[in-house]
Amino acid sequence: MTDAPVTRGATIRVKLPGHLRKLAGVDGEVTLDVTAPATLGAVLRALEERHPVLRGTMRDPMTGRRRAFVRFFACEQDLSHEPPDSPLPDAVVRGAEPFLVVGAMAGG
Amino acid sequence: MSGVRVLVGTRKGAFVLTSDGTRKDWKVDGPHFAGWEVYHLTGSPAEPDRLFASQSGGWYGQVVQRSDDGGTTWAPVGNTFTYDGVPGTHQWYDGTPHPWEFARVWHLEPSPTDPDLVYAGVEDAALFRSTDGGTSWDELSGLRKHGSGPAWQPGAGGMCLHTIVLDPRDPARMHVAISAAGVFRTDDAGATWQPTNHGLRSEGIPDPDAEVGHCVHNLARHPSRPDTLFMQKHWDVMRSDDGGDNWADIGGNLPTDFGFPIDVHAHEPDTVYVVPITSDSEHFPPDGRLRVYRSRTGGNEWEPLTDGLPQANCYVNVLRDAMAVDSLDGSGIYFGTTGGQVYVSPDAGDSWSPIVRDLPAVLSVEVQTLP
Numbered sequence: 001m002t003d004a005p006v007t008r009g010a011t012i013r014v015k016l017p018g019h020l021r022k023l024a025g026v027d028g029e030v031t032l033d034v035t036a037p038a039t040l041g042a043v044l045r046a047l048e049e050r051h052p053v054l055r056g057t058m059r060d061p062m063t064g065r066r067r068a069f070v071r072f073f074a075c076e077q078d079l080s081h082e083p084p085d086s087p088l089p090d091a092v093v094r095g096a097e098p099f100l101v102v103g104a105m106a107g108g
Numbered sequence: 109m110s111g112v113r114v115l116v117g118t119r120k121g122a123f124v125l126t127s128d129g130t131r132k133d134w135k136v137d138g139p140h141f142a143g144w145e146v147y148h149l150t151g152s153p154a155e156p157d158r159l160f161a162s163q164s165g166g167w168y169g170q171v172v173q174r175s176d177d178g179g180t181t182w183a184p185v186g187n188t189f190t191y192d193g194v195p196g197t198h199q200w201y202d203g204t205p206h207p208w209e210f211a212r213v214w215h216l217e218p219s220p221t222d223p224d225l226v227y228a229g230v231e232d233a234a235l236f237r238s239t240d241g242g243t244s245w246d247e248l249s250g251l252r253k254h255g256s257g258p259a260w261q262p263g264a265g266g267m268c269l270h271t272i273v274l275d276p277r278d279p280a281r282m283h284v285a286i287s288a289a290g291v292f293r294t295d296d297a298g299a300t301w302q303p304t305n306h307g308l309r310s311e312g313i314p315d316p317d318a319e320v321g322h323c324v325h326n327l328a329r330h331p332s333r334p335d336t337l338f339m340q341k342h343w344d345v346m347r348s349d350d351g352g353d354n355w356a357d358i359g360g361n362l363p364t365d366f367g368f369p370i371d372v373h374a375h376e377p378d379t380v381y382v383v384p385i386t387s388d389s390e391h392f393p394p395d396g397r398l399r400v401y402r403s404r405t406g407g408n409e410w411e412p413l414t415d416g417l418p419q420a421n422c423y424v425n426v427l428r429d430a431m432a433v434d435s436l437d438g439s440g441i442y443f444g445t446t447g448g449q450v451y452v453s454p455d456a457g458d459s460w461s462p463i464v465r466d467l468p469a470v471l472s473v474e475v476q477t478l479p
Contacts, residue, residue, distance in 0.1 A: 056187045066462065
């Protein structure tokens with residue numbers, strides 16, 4: 001990611017895949033207030049705090065390791081392999097773009 | 109009038125099938141958890157409207173769901189299964205060490221008396237217990253730490269603890285079965301365990317008579333004879349009359365002694381059911397004929413049950429948790445197939461009919477007999 005670190009809190013829009021929306025009991029996007037710095041790890045923590053049922057569905061609850069078939073995208077970038085303290089793109093922090101949790105394209 | 113509720117877990121969701129005691133007309137409800145694998149769905153004997161479901165998938169992992177209204181509504185409970193301590197390694201398929209990693213819950217076994225107490229058998233093999241209705245889970249790690257754990261190896265479906273048999277006389281005593289390790293028994297509520305595999309013989313392991321390493325597929329017991337256990341092994345149908353200490357082959361005249369489920373009639377402790385499957389490499393019935401085999405003599409002498417079952421061009425499988433018996437008069441028998449059929453016999457296997465024909469592949473079938 002090329003954006004400069006964002007040190008302010010932010011309201012982040014999160015788009016979940018259908019299975020996780022249903023599990024969390026939400027329709028459409030989830031809007032999260034994330035305290036600064038607005039990082040990849042911070043948005044996942046906020047999402048799991050808002051919806052505890054999602055703990056373990058995106059990353060291992062003990063190690064924090066991303067589940068193999070879950071991807072994180074934003075602003076046409078793949079953030080899946082970024083470390084948790086990576087700052088989110090500014091457009092996500094400003095609420096102009098959503099943070100996407102995506103189930104890997106695999107049949108079944 | 110009494111009735112039954114059949115709980116069906118499939119590759120793509122759960123279904124609840126209900127009927128009155130005639131078991132002729134059925135209401136089909138589902139899919140619940142659509143698109144997810146439901147390895148097991150079962151009810152609490154202590155509180156029959158309390159149901160537990162293991163919902164899992166390769167994408168998003170494990171969720172345990174609970175219903176307190178007989179399956180009408182569900183809510184996620186606990187999905188954190190953390191091994192006690194550093195779990196170490198077991199054998200991989202090629203015999204090399206492989207780290208222990210949680211994959212999914214294969215089987216849920218509620219207490220017969222306490223609606224908040226439920227056990228979970230998981231992959232990689234371990235036994236967990238919840239005392240709060242599935243909200244939190246603790247490993248009974250004496251099993252995994254028994255000492256033989258590094259020698260356990262996966263069966264084709266994974267290294268799973270798939271069978272939990274509680275002793276109706278003593279809540280501290282239970283048997284579990286692991287593929288591929290074998291049967292283990294505890295007499296102290298899970299603190300310590302001993303392998304109970306003497307008499308088993310498996311050609312697929314270096315020492316065919318080894319204490320541990322056998323691919324046990326399923327166990328069954330009649331509550332009136334707690335020390336008698338029936339086993340469907342990878343190959344071989346076996347029986348123990350001393351609580352698992354010793355096993356004897358009861359395959360007798362079966363066309364093949366490979367298979368997955370085994371069950372016992374609700375009112376006749378010597379009436380046993382299996383579904384013979386061609387072989388470990390051909391997971392379908394011999395000759396394309398779906399036959400349940402019944403022994404009324406506790407094994408060795410078996411009769412095929414075919415009335416109402418397809419007797420040509422049938423190449424489905426019946427998985428280990430996909431057979432159940434109700435406790436109505438006559439003992440209804442149920443099983444589900446990988447082709448999505450769920451069959452019922454209201455007369456102990458004499459005749460069969462499909463309840464549903466086109467579900468996703470069936471992973472588990474349980475039945476509750478309701479007042």
